[in-house]
Amino acid sequence: MKTDEMVLLLGDRVALKVPSFMVPSSMSHKGDYLISVSEMVNWLGGVARDLGVEIYTGFAARELVVEDGAVRGIKLGEKGLNREGGRQPNYVPGEVLEARVTVLGEGSAGLLSEALVRRFSLGADRNAQVYSLGVKEIIRLSDQNSFGANRVIRMVGFPSRPDIFGGGAIYSMGADSVSIVLVMGLDWRYCDLDPQRELQIFKSHSFIRKLIAGGEVVAYGAKTIPEGGFYSVPELTAPGAIHREDQPSHVTFSEEGKDSGCSQEFGCHPCAAFCPAEVYKFKGDELILSPSNCLHCQTCRLKCPHQVIQWRVPEGGDGPSYRLM
């Protein structure tokens, strides 16, 4: 990163550059490297394989196996079940993988990590974790774009209301593409706030509109970001297990959630708004679920006001296959 600017967006037209002396140096990314996480993970996978690490995709870890007070491995999810849970001709059971050490790399808000934290009280004396949601698009610009390479602009203000934590950024992905991202603390209090719509409003600010003029969206995605900071990090080890970040999962409602009456209570269906992937749609009060849209960001599980959405890793661990993000 050769340039790192901070800009305050006021209304949908005004953009004020914050003088660099006012930006704490710990917040500046000048001189840092910017890497696509998807590309890095693909590359790293190859490096690991070359070192003899066996990597198998297409298997979902369903639960921790805990015996005698220690993690002994994980149980995989079964495959080949139909919608009703009946066994199809291609059914295979979930096997148990035993290990001396189990390392969890589930990404933000991992289910097994949460189970581990609960089981071994690893979060005792720590702050509760809080999350924000980042929605992002990668936009291909023309070869003669004015944005250029090795540049990041971070923005605060528009379009988020003052009571919403977060901000946005636009940064180069090589010379002809940019990533544009909007991050919002998941504790927003508006039941109909749609993060994807907010991102589009963000893009409509005249300052940003000029930067991305003529561009074409080539990829998009969403993920939650743990925001609790150091004091929310649980103990990272338990007997037999190490907890690390990275990886994603399916959607059901708990029994009591079938009739949670959100529309009477809030006048709208919050999940139809907060899900950045349109997994939840409503025809009147009838829910139409599209789990295959799921981006595995886990916003639903964290943001559902009645906490009735149950989410688990789908069969085979299928999820969004990001290539550029």
Add this chain to the structure above:
Amino acid sequence: MPDIRNIPAEAWDWEKGTLKRGLLDNVCNELDKQALAFALGLRANTGGRIVSLSMGPPFAERVLRYALSVGADAGVLLTDRKLGGADTAATAYPLGQAIRKIAKDSFDGNRDYIIVSGMQSVDGDTAQVPPQIAEELGITHIAYATSFDFPEGQLQIRRITSRGAEIVAPQSYPCVITVAKWTEPPNALFSRTRWAYGQILFQWSAADIGADDARLGLPGSRTMVNRIFSPKELSRRTCVFEKDMTRLVGLLAEAYARKSKTAQEVRTEQPYQVLGGKKPHYAGEVWVYIEHNQGEVSAVSPALPFRPEFWMSCCRIGGNRKPPSWQSYWAAR
């Protein structure tokens, strides 16, 4: 084959008319998974071994690992730069040669085997390779199988026809069976997957299968892609609610005339753009595959994208008999 369910915009090379395969995942063709399930089902009834065969770049070995992980006994990867850019004929020939080698090396001359394949690849959609393999090997070919049965110990195949379904039995072995979507794709156990990745695959080059280089790859192909394009909407669609019958007929006639004219204009405005200065040329014979069904030409046959007149003339040459239903078939299109 490349995963065409999710093609990012940057994976298209519009100038060359090709896909940048490096930007797409390499996956097992869905219909070949159906073929694997079919082979596994046959083996459960008859015993025997399953040898999986794939032709492609070295990274295609993952597809063979998948086959092993769901139950295949051995995997053969046919990989050679000479095989690149092949059309269906130049794909079927080396596959046929590889099958000959497998039969010779692995089955000790026993000809009691079945070649099972997905009915088509979901990226190319031609459905030509398996029948061409059967022709190459000079053996029977049963297409569009959806299930099998063994009444009184004899294999019977249920297959899709243009009029529904029929049950046939192979009269001789070996034979080729191509499989349509009929069940769920097989899933692998973790333990078996780990085993599969530890197995050694047979890796053969063009020389290993004793192939004639002149019949391989781009030089050995009989067809080439001239141009690839997205069909463009020719005109904006409008809805007209006309209750007067005479005026409605007038509108239809007008629209029809306008459409014909537009199509004509497009044809003259957009002549073939030839890639790399190569002019399309024709050399050799035209083969037309016409399927018979209860004494008539099956309507499935002309489903290939040829002009109707061409098919009519082929039909007259081939059978000297005009299928009664064709005109209505094309009119309906």
